[in-house]
Amino acid sequence: MWRFGLRGRMAMSYVLVTATAVLLVEAVIVALYVLPQAGATDLASVLRDQAGRDAKVLSLDAARRPPPLPDASGRDLLQKATSRPGTLLSGVRPPEPGFAMLEMLVDTEGVIVGSSAPEIYGVGTGLDVPLPGREGGGGTARTRTGTTVWHFSPVTVKTPVGLQILGYVYVQAPAEAAPAAPVVGSLAPLLVPGLVAVGLVVPVGLVFGLLSTRRLTTRVRRLAGVTTAVASGDFRPRVAVTGSDEVSTLERSFNLMTDRLGAAVEGARLTARAEARQAERGRIARELHDSISQDLFSLSLLAGGMRRAAPDALREQAEAMERTAARAMREMQALLLELRPVALEDVGLLPALEELCHAYETRLGVEVRAELAEVALSPPAEHAVLRLVQEALGNAIKHAEPTRITVRLGRHDGPVTVEVSDDGQGFDPSGVAAKHGMGLALMRERVAELGGRWEIHSDGSGTTVRASLP
Template sequence: MFSRFGLRFRMAASYVAVSAAAVLIVEGILLAIAVPQIESARHSAQTAEQQAKRAETSQAQAKARVAAIGIASTVGSSASFLATGQPELSDGRLLAKAAKKLDTSLIGSPNTTDGGEASTGPNPDTTEATMAVATVGGDIVLAMGISTPTIPAEALSGGARIGLKTVDGRTRAWAVQPIAITNASDEPGARTIGLAYEELPSPPADTATTPISNSQRPMTESVTGLITAGALILVLLVPVGALFGLFSTGRLIQRIRRLALGTEAMADGDLRSRIPISGGDEVGQLEHAFNTMAERLEQAITAERDAAGSAARRAERTRIARELHDSISQDLFSASLVAGGLRKALPSETLLWRQAGSMEVTLERTRREMRAMLMELRPVALEDAGLAAALEEMCRAYEARLGIPITARIELTDVIPAVEHAVLRVVQEALGNAVRHGNPTTIEVEVTGAGEKVTLTIRDDGTGFDLERVAERRGMGLDLIRERVEELGGTVHVVTAPQQGTTVRVML
């Protein structure tokens, strides 16, 4: 969407977006902390209200139970007294007569169901209460209070019980207590003749959602103020963030533009293009990486050009070797045959016979040197086969072409390219020197080492030479060997003497 705008505008927009996101995240965290506190306070208020309602319910049940116990005790005492004087009365008649004697000042005006007289003058504290005396089966004998109650079925299951019930949408607590009388003397123990039932108003058992209390309002107002402040910050952040982004990215954009220009220059072929490193940050690291890339690219192209020149030189050496082999070598061979035939045709021990023999030896030595020179001109496939294989191939080629047994022991591991080329050329030069000048019957080649450290030993059993007079002789190639080795910081040691062979030891 913003790709058509510049990097500077997009970075400014990103600053605004990141800042706005930070504000929203902080707002979210603060709200996440405040809202649970409000909810916890509301829950605590509801829990406290529920506990208060449960306490009121328990208190109402306790009052109803105490009242039921009082009614049962009063009616039971009256019934026991009546049973003593009138033992012929049934339990129902005893219960009805005893219920009529209740203290109406304590339990309120009765509503009788047995046609008895009801006293007046209700207790003001029991105007919401309902009392009843009933038989064991649940038939109400006497009812007092605001209405005639309906005794719950679970109250008739025997024993003292308490509970809750709903009447006209309101919750009421009830309690039931058995009414027992003492039997006549011929009937030991006590028996239950009825039930005392008390019913009182109670708060509802269910919990409704309560409004936020006064203590919660400050917290709610704090949350509202927090949201308002966050919205105001977001409104002010847009112009401030945009200006900050535009001013703070000026130098960065300039550095990136300079890097882009350098890249375009390199793409146009200017491999010497470099960018000044303007800092140690990521852009500075990118500038340093650009300069490093440019240097390596320039070195790679230079190496490629050198490799192309080396390939051309190898091709030229191959052509020269082929020309020498096809022309001069054949002529030398023909001249050697002529000299041999001339020596055989002349009388022995004559001057011409000795000159013909000398000519034959000279031509044979020249042919031998020519073969050695052709071997030096012959390219070796170092890149394809590796150094160890190239040295093995070189030794076999010298042995096959020159007829000199060569013992080779090559033990090399991970030799660097610069050392590889030096080792190959030193061994080739040493073998050529031995063949051309030493006239050996056997040659030993030993190359060992790894990485940058390599040891070379080329030993022959040829004629050897005098080291003090080596400067007077030409074509030995020792100077070339020393130059190659000293370029890599190595050393060359030559051990030789006339008719004692030669040993060349090179340490790289």
């Protein structure tokens, strides 16, 4: 089934509105000019209307003539009025189609003063029906033309003594005459131009509607295409904003919504990745604790027992084994703390750092001093600071054998600075980086991704790791 698109429906709306307007105008014209005549549904009503209109015309003409008034019959005035153009009596207007309508003007004595058919009703002769009263009237009677329907309407003029009747307009027609013909005939001149206008409006309105809606439908179609792409998961397309109308507002709002939705989806993806990494680190930490840590603890107990039970020749080797097992357990504890997930999103950066420092201090017996100040960082930067401190603490515990570690966080002249320093045995950073510097390289890359600066200083009195973040 063929369906209209938006452009076709809007074009058809133009056509329908215009055609409806033309038809409404036609209906008003018919109501104002045709329906009053159509209301005369019988021959008597048509004759009454005809006699009344002409009597009113003759009364107005008599009222405009200067005094003195004619005699009581008004015959002179009526004779002059019979020649007035525009009335049926003047002979200018032909009889109505479909009727054998005759019209006469008679005085108050019933004598014909003017006639539309002098060969039938001559001037100076009388009528076949009696005169009515002052208000006029009509009826049906047998006249010289056959059975006739007739009507009288008085011609009056206002005088100082009251309203004076000068005569009567008399109209008659055969009783079998039908009044519908003149009403139907009068509709054609009014309806034909309207129908022609409707015929012209349809193609013109269609073309105008198609042209005027072309740009709007193109913009809506483009917006629908981008919406489909976004719905399929592609947040890169954007809608070109044109103009300053309601559609342009929709375009701007759609672009803003797409930006926010894309950012939200990317944030959710990063969060999911971080949670997955945290879960994996937790799983590895649990496995190390449940397997290797327990084995190292057992090895330490065995080495202690061997040291106590071994002869003097083997005691030194047993002590070395015990020290090695203790050092391995210490490094394993540091590794577990490094892998231990910290709920940064739940508690915030400072509480997370304080918890981390407290864990190293209580579980490894090393003094960890935290000098932390409130700073404003983005979520990725906070995560980088936490991982940097965690990595630095783990490296210090595993390699430097410190007695005190200091963690500092604050803002100095613009950038945020995080610093981890210890009093353990130093090392050569360049030599370590060339051999086993995976942890140092990760710290350096993490800071570089945020546009910060990373540096490390180490000598015989300790090591300091410092990072400056924007």
